[in-house]
Amino acid sequence: xxxxxxxxxxxxxxxxxxxxxxxxxxxxxxxxxxxxxxxxxxxxxxxxxxxxxxxxxxxxxxxxxxxxxxxxxxxxxxxxxxxxxxxxxxxxxxxxxxxxxxxxxxxxxxxxxxxxxxxxxxxxxxxxxxxxxxxxxxxxxxxxxxxxxxxxxxxxxxxxxxxxxxxxxxxxxxxxxxxxxxxxxxxxxxxxxxxxxxxxxxxxxxxxxxxxxxxxxxxxxxxxxxxxxxxxxxxxxxx
Amino acid sequence: xxxxxxxxxxxxxxxxxxxxxxxxxxxxxxxxxxxxxxxxxxxxxxxxxxxxxxxxxxxxxxxxxxxxxxxxxxxxxxxxxxxxxxxxxxxxxxxxxxxxxxxxxxxxxxxxxxxxxxxxxxxxxxxxxxxxxxxxxxxxxxxxxxxxxxxxxxxxxxxxxxxxxxxxxxxxxxxxxxxxxxxxxxxxxxxxxxxxxxxxxxxxxxxxxxxxxxxxxxxxxxxxxxxxxxxxxxxxxxxxxxxxxxxxxxxxxxxxxxxxxxxxxxxxxxxxxxxxxxxxxxxxxxxxxxxxxxxxxxxxxxxxxxxxxxxxxxxxxxxxxxxxxxxxxxxxxxxxxxxxxxxxxxxxxxxxxxxxxxxxxxxxxxxxxxxxxxxxx
Numbered sequence: 001x002x003x004x005x006x007x008x009x010x011x012x013x014x015x016x017x018x019x020x021x022x023x024x025x026x027x028x029x030x031x032x033x034x035x036x037x038x039x040x041x042x043x044x045x046x047x048x049x050x051x052x053x054x055x056x057x058x059x060x061x062x063x064x065x066x067x068x069x070x071x072x073x074x075x076x077x078x079x080x081x082x083x084x085x086x087x088x089x090x091x092x093x094x095x096x097x098x099x100x101x102x103x104x105x106x107x108x109x110x111x112x113x114x115x116x117x118x119x120x121x122x123x124x125x126x127x128x129x130x131x132x133x134x135x136x137x138x139x140x141x142x143x144x145x146x147x148x149x150x151x152x153x154x155x156x157x158x159x160x161x162x163x164x165x166x167x168x169x170x171x172x173x174x175x176x177x178x179x180x181x182x183x184x185x186x187x188x189x190x191x192x193x194x195x196x197x198x199x200x201x202x203x204x205x206x207x208x209x210x211x212x213x214x215x216x217x218x219x220x221x222x223x224x225x226x227x228x229x230x231x232x233x234x235x236x237x238x239x
Numbered sequence: 240x241x242x243x244x245x246x247x248x249x250x251x252x253x254x255x256x257x258x259x260x261x262x263x264x265x266x267x268x269x270x271x272x273x274x275x276x277x278x279x280x281x282x283x284x285x286x287x288x289x290x291x292x293x294x295x296x297x298x299x300x301x302x303x304x305x306x307x308x309x310x311x312x313x314x315x316x317x318x319x320x321x322x323x324x325x326x327x328x329x330x331x332x333x334x335x336x337x338x339x340x341x342x343x344x345x346x347x348x349x350x351x352x353x354x355x356x357x358x359x360x361x362x363x364x365x366x367x368x369x370x371x372x373x374x375x376x377x378x379x380x381x382x383x384x385x386x387x388x389x390x391x392x393x394x395x396x397x398x399x400x401x402x403x404x405x406x407x408x409x410x411x412x413x414x415x416x417x418x419x420x421x422x423x424x425x426x427x428x429x430x431x432x433x434x435x436x437x438x439x440x441x442x443x444x445x446x447x448x449x450x451x452x453x454x455x456x457x458x459x460x461x462x463x464x465x466x467x468x469x470x471x472x473x474x475x476x477x478x479x480x481x482x483x484x485x486x487x488x489x490x491x492x493x494x495x496x497x498x499x500x501x502x503x504x505x506x507x508x509x510x511x512x513x514x515x516x517x518x519x520x521x522x523x524x525x526x527x528x529x530x531x532x533x534x535x536x537x538x539x540x541x542x543x544x545x546x547x548x549x550x551x552x553x554x555x556x557x558x559x560x561x562x563x564x565x566x567x568x569x570x571x572x573x574x575x576x577x578x579x580x581x582x583x584x585x586x587x588x589x590x591x592x593x594x595x596x597x598x599x600x601x602x603x604x605x606x607x608x609x610x611x612x613x614x615x616x
Contacts, residue, residue: 057428076428076429077429078429079375079429079432080350080351080352080374080375081264081350081351081352081375081376082375083264083265089500092487092488092489093488093499093500093501095488095489096488096489096491096495096499097419097495097496097499109346110264111265113346113350113560113564114264114265114560114563114564114568115265115563115564115567115568115569116264116265135489145346145349147344147345147346149342149343149344149345149346150344150346155567
């Protein structure tokens with residue numbers, strides 16, 4: 001059964017569009033009942049509801065809850081402020097060192113803020129995705145953060161669209177965090193929830209992100225048939 | 240009276256300028272720093288020269304202060320560096336918060352690992368004080384603090400068992416790489432970007448090579464053949480960086496970390512290329528001095544006042560990133576950021592030297608007035 005959403009995260013689900021199979025994760029699951037996930041560009045927020053662990057650990061917990069007997073090893077290798085070009089080099093090293101089945105790559109926000117030329121960003125991301133495919137490692141891209149102030153920023157928008165285009169062309173899964181978080185915020189604005197400060201809003205976004213990731217991975221592993229069986233549950237409410 | 244221009248201050252000044260530019264990601268001028276043509280970068284040079292400069296504190300054989308004095312001195316330096324790190328971090332946090340308020344853009348509060356400070360301030364402030372929480376691009380000084388905290392042990396081994404220092408350092412390095420030991424961050428989970436257990440080797444190499452006898456003496460005596468060996472390594476490093484010539488990291492045998500190009504663990508290929516680079520580049524200093532003496536004087540002045548310049552450079556790098564973000568980074572903005580940034584770095588280095596010389600002049604005048612005969616009443 002696919003990883004469920006909490007009621008509050010349900011609203012953002014409409015924005016998670018590009019889903020692709022995760023054959024290497026499926027294979028690892030079939031052979032060992034164990035998957036190793038490498039998170040690059042990890043969450044910079046502290047998970048206030050837990051004694052330790054970030055929001056990627058939350059995705060691990062949801063996955064383990066959703067797939068009985070599954071052992072998920074989550075390896076966090078985020079470096080704050082890092083551009084995709086530096087992350088790309090590190091990804092190769094980390095894959096060599098940790099041999100993951102899946103890479104979760106939060107990409108684009110720092111490049112957008114640093115005004116990295118779009119063609120450079122595209123080359124970096126595409127080359128890295130192809131290198132990972134050649135090395136039998138699945139990828140889930142995690143797109144840009146949502147901040148309403150950036151909605152009119154043309155560069156931010158261009159980076160967002162570029163990542164979506166790359167994901168479609170290269171047939172990799174992308175969690176469209178920006179769109180999902182925007183829907184969450186709209187729901188809040190229309191009385192769908194209560195988020196008193198900016199960080200709670202952001203943290204809510206990360207909690208939903210963890211749920212979206214878990215959902216995307218289960219769908220990537222078990223395929224379309226599961227979408228029909230999905231129904232909301234309440235693993236961890238963000239609000 | 241400030242000391243004369245010398246190679247150590249000159250190269251340290253150059254490293255400081257390069258760090259300032261490289262810490263503004265995306266800036267046009269970063270393509271002209273040696274990080275784009277070399278496996279190692281200015282961080283290696285900075286840490287190596289920090290170790291080299293510690294040799295001046297310790298003194299040369301036959302002219303050494305007491306061990307107790309040295310231990311107190313290097314410990315005092317560690318405290319100064321710690322205070323500097325805390326100060327620039329607080330300024331950086333205020334800058335991010337101020338600009339987020341001014342631009343009404345909360346995204347800036349999450350930039351460079353700052354989010355946890357605003358989101359969950361209680362544990363994160365403990366982490367800031369313990370150096371287990373570091374802002375992005377404000378992570379070299381914590382390494383330097385830890386190295387200087389370890390410096391009393393280093394100088395005592397150097398004093399009483401000098402031949403053991405490098406082997407011990409190599410052993411710590413090898414164990415760290417073999418077992419991939421990292422220093423954890425907290426409360427945000429992760430590891431230090433500059434792993435002190437690995438980077439201590441670069442610091443110790445600087446300290447050991449600065450010694451006139453032992454390994455340092457051997458290198459000085461054989462510098463010509465060493466440069467002949469080093470030159471092809473530097474050229475090969477150029478091709479590795481420009482054309483991505485390094486083999487696929489997954490093809491290396493275990494323990495793989497020894498063969499990868501990692502900055503966090505300052506892996507062997509990086510250290511070898513760095514040592515080759517300094518062996519080759521050291522020959523250029525007399526020529527640079529002859530043909531660009533003014534440049535040598537200015538960069539040496541930056542190097543002489545490295546802590547002030549480093550702190551100001553860190554803050555200016557963040558300011559540069561904010562300015563690029565606001566003005567949508569382009570070459571005109573980048574040019575202005577680099578010119579004004581370097582000018583402020585030069586002013587930052589000049590100010591303490593001017594203050595010292597002003598004090599010295601005033602002291603001379605006061606003493607000459609005191610020694611001159613009193614006027615007859």
